[in-house]
Every structure is written in structure tokens, then in C-alpha cells.
Amino acid sequence: MPPQFTHLHVHTEYSLLDGMCRIPKLIAKAKEFGMDSLAITDHGVMYGVIDFYVAAREAGINPIIGCEVYVAEADCHSRDPSHRDPQHLTLLAKDRKGYHNLIQLVTKGHLEGFYYKPRVDKELLALHHEGLVALSGCPGGELARLVLRGQIDEAAKAASWYRELFGDYYVEIQRHPIPELEQINAELIPLCARLGIPPVATFDVHYVNKEDAPAHDLLLCIQTNSSVHDEKRLRMAGDYFYLRSPEEAVELFSDLPEAVENTQRIADMCHLELDFTELHLPKVALPAGKTADDLLSELCWRGLESHYPGPTPEVKERLGHELDVIGKTNFAHYFLVVWDIISFTKERGVYFGVRGSAAASLVLYCLGITDIDPLKYGLVFERFLN
Structure with missing residues (x-):
């Protein structure tokens, strides 16, 4: 029996021009690995949620519905050009309440906070935090950015704020041979121990198989209107962002086994039931006493x-x-x-x-x-x- 591990940070084809995991292929690979749960966390959108939910259920896999949201450094209504690059935060729905709150955040991010990207802010997170598990995000997350700037005390304050708000808050530890990531992990792992915040293993999955990396590079070229011959173009740091097997995850986190164990702990928290048998039509305000x-x-x-x-x-x-x-x-x-x-x-x-x-x-x-x-x-x- 393979070790238990759940991918909690996964970008499907619905992370347009960025994610390349086609849902049927993604689910089939997770099934091949013997996984019993899998998350979808596309960038700022939930387009793929229903397709993913149905396909996962049909395969006997628990679908964890999430989103990697963009969090504005200040007010999400601000159009200050210096705030064009919002921070990342991974959110996962534990239940129907969390699912509804995630929908609210994503919707408001598009309708109220859109500035190059659909953004929320901490005020919106405070309004719609119930029923959600929060993960600190990739190197684009608030904690990682503060660490890279040497602001360790500020990173600790930010982590404490998220834990106070969500309760179920975990610090993402990603294992890829990237110097920047090694610097981030060197600070975040002891920070977890000092604050008593649990770490969780993630891989920022963007494609299903390792050999898909060249095709994904072409996808990024389309996104940025760049040539594959342009050495300065936007590209991933390597061919590491594929769906790892549980065995690979355990090996890469052999020094931090609780990070792998916490993936399953989170998966066990997340059970969403969606009913597709009933029509949910809009309703109008009715006069008193009338149907x-x-x-x-x-x-x-x-x-x-x-x-x-x-x-x-x-x-x-x-x-x-x-x-x-x-x-x-x-x-x-x-x-x-x-x-x-x-x-x-x-x-x-x-x-x-x-x-x-x-x-x-x-x-x-x-x-x-x-x-x-x-x-x-x-x-x-x-x-x-x-």
C-alpha cells in the first residue's frame, strides 16, 4: 500500500495559459498513484470546479475544492501601479459553508478587486473565512516574500494573523532544487516550530507528467507572447512541477514527515457534498403572505x-x-x-x-x-x- 499523501496545490487547464493539467488525465494519474483525495487550486478562478468534482467522484477520489487567490497588499479597490503584483494564498473548502465563502471571495475578487488580476484583501478574507483551510502559498505568498526580503519578524506577524483568522492555517513547504525556495524553507521551517504552526508539503503542480514540462514552457510563451529562443522570457525554474507520487513526496520530505502527514489531515477535514439533482433558480422578493x-x-x-x-x-x-x-x-x-x-x-x-x-x-x-x-x-x- 502506497504511503498516504494528498496534493493540495494543483493548477488545472483552467488556470488559463499557466496550468496544463487536463482534468481527466490528472484524475487518472492520481488514481494510478492510489490517492484517495486531490485538490484543485486554480489561480483566482473556479471555472474547473464542477468538472473536477464530478470526475474525481466518479473515480472514487475525494475532490478538495480550492483556489489560489490573489491578495492585495493594501485595499483591493486600490489601483496603485505599485500594487500590480498581489500575494498568493491557497484556500481549501472544508464544507458547504467554506465553498460558499470561496465563491464569494472569487466573485468579489473579479467584480470589486480586479486590477490586472482578480484580487481580494484581508478585509474580505475576514468577512469570508469560515469553513476554509488556508495555506501560506508558493514563493509568491506573503510569508515567502517577507522571508526573501529578510523581514522574518514581519513574516511571523503575518503567519500569526492568518492563524488567528482561519484557525486551520498551514505553512506551505515546497521541495524543488531552486535556491530561492531553499532560502524560503530555511526560514519557514523553524518559523513553524517557533509559532506552533504546522507545515504542509505541496508541489505547486502545473502539469501531470515530468515530460510535459517542454509543452508547458510553450504555454508560458503563448501567455507572455514570447519566443522560446528568448532567454529572458518568463519560465518555470525546472521540470519539477508535475504530479509527484506519494513515494516521491515521502522521500523528498523524509526530514519533515509531519508535512506529508498534514496533507492527509487536511484532506480528512475537507468533505464537500454538491447536489446536482435539484434546480437552484433565482428568487424574487414576494409580497407578504404570498407565494x-x-x-x-x-x-x-x-x-x-x-x-x-x-x-x-x-x-x-x-x-x-x-x-x-x-x-x-x-x-x-x-x-x-x-x-x-x-x-x-x-x-x-x-x-x-x-x-x-x-x-x-x-x-x-x-x-x-x-x-x-x-x-x-x-x-x-x-x-x-x-
Whole structure:
């Protein structure tokens, strides 16, 4: 039986023009190694999370959902050119609460903090820290940068702040034969011991196999619009950033076995259940005492009177049937959201169109979402919804 080790810092193809791990190939390799857990931590995004989650579950692997977020040195709303290179921080969701907080951080990083990269700041981390495990990050992390500047006391203060906030906070130790990394580790390992913060072994995985390194170098050339012949181009420090086997991890951390053990300890903390069997539709604010079905019905019957003064029993039956189907399929909120959007566009003179079989719905006609009378043209509602 292979030793237990979990990769907690992995960039898939969804770290665009940087990560090169295709998810099926990544999962297959982890399965080949006998791993029971694996993380996804793309740069500032969560595009690949669902594909990764489904593929890992199908392979019998516990998917750990994470993100390597960018943390602004100051306020994430600042556009100071001196703050163009934010710090890195690895976050992993322990549960549904952590997953929701991770989504909030990534979303706000794009919508509020985007400046060359989607950035959060410590204020946002404080708002959305629950349910998350935090790792100190790669050499681009705050601790590593402070160490390289010789600011060891400041690194200790930063580590203490993260531990106080997250509780589950670990210092990443990466083992690659890179002088800069050796300098970082020489300070971070004793810092862990002094502060009582546990170390964790990571490898900053960017591709699946070692032989993928040349192709990854080409990918970085595309990212930076550089030639492979340019000696000064952005490149990785070597062909070390592949998915290591548990045996390799244990060997490389033979002097620090607790760093390997902590990968499994973290993996055991992270169990996220996502339900894909239920629709999660947006909801509208409802008047007191009314359900979505009540409000939709009220709007439709009111609209029916304006379109069909003195409606026949056949018209009433058709509307009642459509409302019944919408109620049984739990789509009332969805119809109300669309009605709200169309009402907004009409008030402001924005053009809009209805596509496909939606024109067959008397409900949409009564709501003013379409101007096509489905009864006049003999349109069948069941083509739209059944």
C-alpha cells in the first residue's frame, strides 16, 4: 500500500495559459498513484470546479475544492501601479459553508478587486473565512516574500494573523532544487516550530507528467507572447512541477514527515457534498403572505383580462393548465424573474426578443414577455414546458 499523501496545490487547464493539467488525465494519474483525495487550486478562478468534482467522484477520489487567490497588499479597490503584483494564498473548502465563502471571495475578487488580476484583501478574507483551510502559498505568498526580503519578524506577524483568522492555517513547504525556495524553507521551517504552526508539503503542480514540462514552457510563451529562443522570457525554474507520487513526496520530505502527514489531515477535514439533482433558480422578493405561485397567478389572470376581455372557458382552462404545470415543476420564481427583467427593459425602451417555443406560452403572453397570441396561432404549450 502506497504511503498516504494528498496534493493540495494543483493548477488545472483552467488556470488559463499557466496550468496544463487536463482534468481527466490528472484524475487518472492520481488514481494510478492510489490517492484517495486531490485538490484543485486554480489561480483566482473556479471555472474547473464542477468538472473536477464530478470526475474525481466518479473515480472514487475525494475532490478538495480550492483556489489560489490573489491578495492585495493594501485595499483591493486600490489601483496603485505599485500594487500590480498581489500575494498568493491557497484556500481549501472544508464544507458547504467554506465553498460558499470561496465563491464569494472569487466573485468579489473579479467584480470589486480586479486590477490586472482578480484580487481580494484581508478585509474580505475576514468577512469570508469560515469553513476554509488556508495555506501560506508558493514563493509568491506573503510569508515567502517577507522571508526573501529578510523581514522574518514581519513574516511571523503575518503567519500569526492568518492563524488567528482561519484557525486551520498551514505553512506551505515546497521541495524543488531552486535556491530561492531553499532560502524560503530555511526560514519557514523553524518559523513553524517557533509559532506552533504546522507545515504542509505541496508541489505547486502545473502539469501531470515530468515530460510535459517542454509543452508547458510553450504555454508560458503563448501567455507572455514570447519566443522560446528568448532567454529572458518568463519560465518555470525546472521540470519539477508535475504530479509527484506519494513515494516521491515521502522521500523528498523524509526530514519533515509531519508535512506529508498534514496533507492527509487536511484532506480528512475537507468533505464537500454538491447536489446536482435539484434546480437552484433565482428568487424574487414576494409580497407578504404570498407565494411565487400566488403572485404569478395573480399577474397572469390580470394580464388575461387585458388580452382577452371576457375570456372564454377554453382560454381560462388553457391558462389554468399552464399555471398548474409551472407550479408542479417549481418554475414560478423563474417566470417571475424573467417578467421582472422584461418589465425593466420595457420601462427603459430596451429592445428584447423571445426565442423558440417560449412563444407558445399563454403565461408569457399574459405577462407581456411575448406579444404573440399562442391561441390565435394554435401554438402548443407542451413544446415549451411539460
